[in-house]
Amino acid sequence: MEFGFGAEDDAFRREAREWLEEHLVGRFAGAVGRGGPGSEHEGASERRAWERELGSGGWIGLGWGDGSYGNRVAGVTQQVVWAEEYARVRAPGRYGHIGENLLAPTLLAYGSAEQRQRFLPPIARGEELWCQGYSEPGAGSDLASLRTAAERDRDGRWRVTGQKVWTSLAHEADWCFVLARTEAGSVRHRGLSFLLVPMDQPGRIDVRPIRQLTGTSEFNEVFFDGAVARDVVGETGGGWRVAMGLLGFERGVSTLAQQIGFEEELRRVVRDARDTGALDDPVIAERIVRLWAELRTMRFNALRTLGGAADAVGPGAPSVAKLLWGGWHQRLGEVALSVRGAGAAVGPGDWSAEDPYQLDEQQRLFLFSRADTIYGGSDEIQRTIIAERVLGLPRE
Structure with missing residues (x-):
């Protein structure tokens, strides 16, 4: 396949450029160039509102297929055009990156129809933000050594207990996708499941910011103490395949x-x-x-x-x-x-x-x-x- 831009892509580029110029004004003008690596703390309220502004324009989830979730339909070249135009005008650093570019493709590949209908539209509207619960103390690059565990309670819900670390934007996120060990006694890649955990669980989830060399705190420690999760993406015990698939989308x-x-x-x-x-x-x-x-x-x-x-x-x-x-x-x-x-x-x-x-x-x-x-x-x-x-x- 030859990768190149055609007349439709040029028209899409003009539309994207005009939309960004028309909307990066007023409240959002001050967020231009803010929120990048090392400055994640800047313009937090404006950038969260900017996610909803992007959602109202249909600019979230361009590659999600037929537009069933409130997103525009765009091919790969048009997705590239949007990404380029967004970066060129130094539009605000995205709060919704993890949900749009990591979780959403994973749900499209491995999730159920019900999960896609529940979680993709709020991401497309810029209303729900996500964080990623992978790394742990002692299980960062060697992720298969993770110890966070989840057990089923009598109501069929999963109860998650353990610690995650280096969790980007956990202090802002509404949801976290968590890789946890759901089969007692399992080791390495076996017995893991990919769980969707709501973050608004006082007393069950504790988020502690990690102050970095830059003086900011994009990363966090997250402690789970019986946190409730209802959704498993893919098969129970088959979370390693889902987790590795997500890293490919990244x-x-x-x-x-x-x-x-x-x-x-x-x-x-x-x-x-x-x-x-x-x-x-x-x-x-x-x-x-x-x-x-x-x-x-x-x-x-x-x-x-x-x-x-x-x-x-x-x-x-x-x-x-x-x-x-x-x-x-x-x-x-x-x-x-x-x-x-x-x-x-x-x-x-x-x-x-x-x-x-x-x-x-x-x-x-x-x-x-x-x-x-x-x-x-x-x-x-x-x-x-x-x-x-x-x-x-x-x-x-």
Whole structure:
């Protein structure tokens, strides 16, 4: 399949651009450029309202099929167009990403008709937000070691007990999809189930924000103490297959929007390099040129994957994509501070203030990008997947 844009895509691009220009005004104008990595705390109320604004325009769930859930119908190329236009105008960081791009494709692939009708329309309207309950202390990259358990009560409901960690947006979410051990005595990948857990359960769910190097708290610890869940996605005990399927959806069209954001970040680094004179340093110049070339390569690889190119699609494709962008973004953060010299170590804050730990965009970029090669599956795990599933090397 040849991936390219046609006349219909150009018309869709104009429509998307016009809609964004008309709606990123008034209340939402102040949320432009806010809510990205390291600044997740910014403009919280406006960004939550922005989700509902997107929903009212039908812009959530473009790839969900025939529009049965209140979403527009759009092909892959039009989904790419929307993602690109959204990133180019620096529209607010999405609160609904996890529900739209992770849970929804999972329900379409593995959920029941009743589950799809219950959960997809509120996501499409921007009304219900989701978080992901995977990682645990001692079971992050080695997810199969998880210990959070769920037992059936006499009413047939699941009671979830355990701890999750690094749970993005748990302090804002209405629901959490939780991977839990539902068969007592089971080990590793067996006996796990994919549960849908409402977060509004006082006394049964405790969310504790984790303060990061950036001074913000996107991530959280979540403690479950008999929390009630009624829905299992897929088969009881077959949650590993569902959980791994979800991770494959994570590296879809949204990666292209991510790359547009990367392009804007690189542009700011080049601007700083010019302003400071660092661009005259041949070593700095070479690093910047290499970053530009690698970013173009990532884009072409993503387009080939979405276009179905035979040599770009396979069990290792998501891992290759994660390895590419994680390391690239980390190197960008390093260059961003290098071009500013020693001054990059000084923050813009008022050191006499109650909370003096303030950072500018480039400092946040550097600090947050240290985690890029860890979260979402560490580089070591991605290389193991490629070794075992693509190269056919012996399993550990």
